[in-house]
Amino acid sequence: MRLPKHIGIIPDGNRRWAVREGMEKADGYDHGISPGMELYRMCCEMGIEEMTFYGFTVDNTKRPSAQRQAFTKACVAAVEELSREDASLLVLGNTNSAVFPAELLPYTIRHDFGKGGMKINFLVNYSWQWDLGLKNGIIGPCLKTKEVPRIDLIIRWGGRSRLSGFLPVQSVYSDLYVVEDYWPDFKREHVEAALAWYDAQDVTLGG
Amino acid sequence: MRLPKHIGIIPDGNRRWAVREGMEKADGYDHGISPGMELYRMCCEMGIEEMTFYGFTVDNTKRPSAQRQAFTKACVAAVEELSREDASLLVLGNTNSAVFPAELLPYTIRHDFGKGGMKINFLVNYSWQWDLGLKNGIIGPCLKTKEVPRIDLIIRWGGRSRLSGFLPVQSVYSDLYVVEDYWPDFKREHVEAALAWYDAQDVTLGG
Numbered sequence: 001m002r003l004p005k006h007i008g009i010i011p012d013g014n015r016r017w018a019v020r021e022g023m024e025k026a027d028g029y030d031h032g033i034s035p036g037m038e039l040y041r042m043c044c045e046m047g048i049e050e051m052t053f054y055g056f057t058v059d060n061t062k063r064p065s066a067q068r069q070a071f072t073k074a075c076v077a078a079v080e081e082l083s084r085e086d087a088s089l090l091v092l093g094n095t096n097s098a099v100f101p102a103e104l105l106p107y108t109i110r111h112d113f114g115k116g117g118m119k120i121n122f123l124v125n126y127s128w129q130w131d132l133g134l135k136n137g138i139i140g141p142c143l144k145t146k147e148v149p150r151i152d153l154i155i156r157w158g159g160r161s162r163l164s165g166f167l168p169v170q171s172v173y174s175d176l177y178v179v180e181d182y183w184p185d186f187k188r189e190h191v192e193a194a195l196a197w198y199d200a201q202d203v204t205l206g207g
Numbered sequence: 208m209r210l211p212k213h214i215g216i217i218p219d220g221n222r223r224w225a226v227r228e229g230m231e232k233a234d235g236y237d238h239g240i241s242p243g244m245e246l247y248r249m250c251c252e253m254g255i256e257e258m259t260f261y262g263f264t265v266d267n268t269k270r271p272s273a274q275r276q277a278f279t280k281a282c283v284a285a286v287e288e289l290s291r292e293d294a295s296l297l298v299l300g301n302t303n304s305a306v307f308p309a310e311l312l313p314y315t316i317r318h319d320f321g322k323g324g325m326k327i328n329f330l331v332n333y334s335w336q337w338d339l340g341l342k343n344g345i346i347g348p349c350l351k352t353k354e355v356p357r358i359d360l361i362i363r364w365g366g367r368s369r370l371s372g373f374l375p376v377q378s379v380y381s382d383l384y385v386v387e388d389y390w391p392d393f394k395r396e397h398v399e400a401a402l403a404w405y406d407a408q409d410v411t412l413g414g
Contacts, residue, residue, distance in 0.1 A: 059413035128379050132339075132346065139339070140347025161368070161383045165413045168375040172335050176368045176383065206266035206372045 001199045004152035006050040007043065008174065010166055011036065013158025013182030015067070020182075026066040028184060029074035035186030036078050040085065042188055043118065046195075050119040052148060053078070054166050055091075058127035061099045068099065075124055076103045082122070083107070086114035092145050093125035100125045110147075121148050128165040143169055150174075155194045157183040173205050208406045211359035213257040214250065215381065217373055218243065220365025220389030222274070227389075233273040235391060236281035242393030243285050247292065249395055250325065253402075257326040259355060260285070261373050262298075265334035268306045275306065282331050283310050289329070290314070293321035299352055300332035307332045317354075328355050335372040350376055357381075362401045364390040380412050 011032055018028030036053065043051055055075040061068050080103075082089055091107040093100060104124055132139045145167060151174045154166065159180045163171055177194040181187070218239055225235030243260065250258055262282040268275050287310075289296055298314040300307060311331055339346045352374060358381045361373070366387045370378055384401040388394070 057413055059411075062414055128376070132376070137353060138348050139350060141345050143346060146344060160408065161385075162381060163379060164411070165379045168379050169335070169339070172370060172372045172375050174369060178368075201367065204266075204371075206264055207269055 001195065003046060003048065003195065004198055005048070006052070006149060006151050006153075007048055008052045008054070008151040008154040008166060008171065009036075009039065010054045010154060010156035010164065011158075011183035011186075012156060012160060012164075014071075014184060016158065017182035017184040024066070026064075026070040029067075029070045031184035033074055033078050033081065035183060037081055037085075038186065038188070039191065040082065040087075040118075040120070042191060044086070048118065050121070050149070052121040052151060052167065052170075053123065054164075055079075055093075055122050055124045055126070057123070057165060058094060058097075058125055058130065059165060061125065072099070072101050075122070076101050079104055079107055079122055079124075082120055083111075083113045086117040088112050088116050088119045089122070090120070090147075091122045091124050092148070093123055094127065094130045095125070097125055121145075123167075126165075128168050131167070131169075145170070153177060153194065153198045155179060155191065157181060157186065157190070175201050208402065210253065210255065210402065211405055212255070213259070213356060213358050213360075214255055215259045215261070215358040215361040215373060215378065216243075216246065217261045217361060217363035217371065218365075218390035219363060219367060219371075221278075221391060223365065224389035224391040231273070233271075233277040236274075236277045238391035240281055240285050240288065242390060244288055244292075245395070246393065246398065247289065247294075247325075247327070249398060251293070255325065257328070257356070259328040259358060259374065259377075260330065261371075262286075262300075262329050262331045262333070264330070264372060265301060265304075265332055265337065266372060268332065279306070279308050282329070283308050286311055286314055286329055286331075289327055290318075290320045293324040295319045295323050295326045296329070297327070297354075298329045298331050299355070300330055301334060301337045302332070304332055328352075330374075333372075335375050338374070338376075352377070360384060360401065360405045362386060362398065364388060364393065364397070382408050 014028030015025040090110040221235030222232040297317040
């Protein structure tokens with residue numbers, strides 16, 4: 001089976017899941033941490049070389065404060081859990097902002113944890129405008145995420161078929177697979193189906 | 208029904224269609240012109256404000272010469288047909304190249320044809336690297352397509368769920384709808400289904 005080298009993860013649907021379960025929207029994020037760890041371990045076992053997780057974005061921070069606090073806390077917890085595994089871990093996002101969690105500043109330089117191994121990029125307070133250096137219609141001079149390579153497969157949970165600002169340059173040739181289930185309803189079968197689908201796609205890189 | 212203001216069109220599958228019909232791959236493109244005109248007229252009737260067509264890309268020009276000539280000819284014919292309708296028409300792409308068709312140079316400045324009306328952007332010898340001004344890891348200073356606004360809905364024919372380099376910045380929040388049929392098998396029902404699906408999506412612009 002042809003496996004993707006680099007998988008992007010858009011873990012959407014935490015709030016809709018919480019509402020369905022009779023909880024407050026903000027309560028959904030806490031239920032997104034253990035799916036992330038299960039996904040990470042599954043991809044490690046399969047030998048996936050690199051993963052990029054869409055933590056939270058600058059756009060997301062305009063939500064009510066209880067939600068902002070909840071998804072920030074969940075991202076901090078996820079990065080800290082990953083740092084106790086074997087991984088080469090990097091957090092990327094706009095650190096020049098009061099909403100960037102101080103606990104994650106040490107992770108904005110790549111470090112090997114445990115035995116190192118899979119590269120993990122975790123986007124925190126990310127925005128495509130920040131990434132492109134967009135200001136008054138001018139972009140550049142570099143991508144802020146230039147050390148993140150092309151993404152082969154993006155898996156998005158929660159039924160939406162869109163990128164929502166996720167790494168526009170690294171996604172130009174990505175195959176996008178949409179899982180209808182919400183992220184906290186993560187199942188290994190979602191990933192197995194995504195990988196089987198990816199294996200059936202051709203690779204043309206636009207050619 | 209909530210209609211998209213700006214629709215992006217990725218008319219993929221011309222070569223697979225030709226092979227299925229027992230033709231040479233290059234023969235498929237000629238069969239993609241009349242679907243485009245039917246789609247344009249359909250969107251005009253519905254009052255869609257703007258459409259962007261993925262003509263051909265710099266990546267595509269690496270294909271065998273018979274194919275390159277065939278898709279270039281089809282794009283020239285499509286732009287010339289559109290210029291006989293009511294439209295505000297602009298061709299965008301890398302004109303500093305021998306493969307950019309000279310016949311289309313006059314269209315690289317926006318003109319109103321007929322009564323004007325729907326804005327049409329037609330990408331010819333386009334590449335995302337050209338658009339971003341990417342050279343040796345440096346981008347900018349501006350998007351070459353900066354006058355093309357955000358795209359609400361992208362409809363891609365031919366079954367692939369990817370952007371293939373299509374306007375990465377204008378696509379950051381786009382909903383992507385995939386039609387399994389090949390582009391020369393265009394049916395109005397494809398667009399009706401895409402618009403009904405789009406109407407059922409929420410608009411968050413990443414928020």
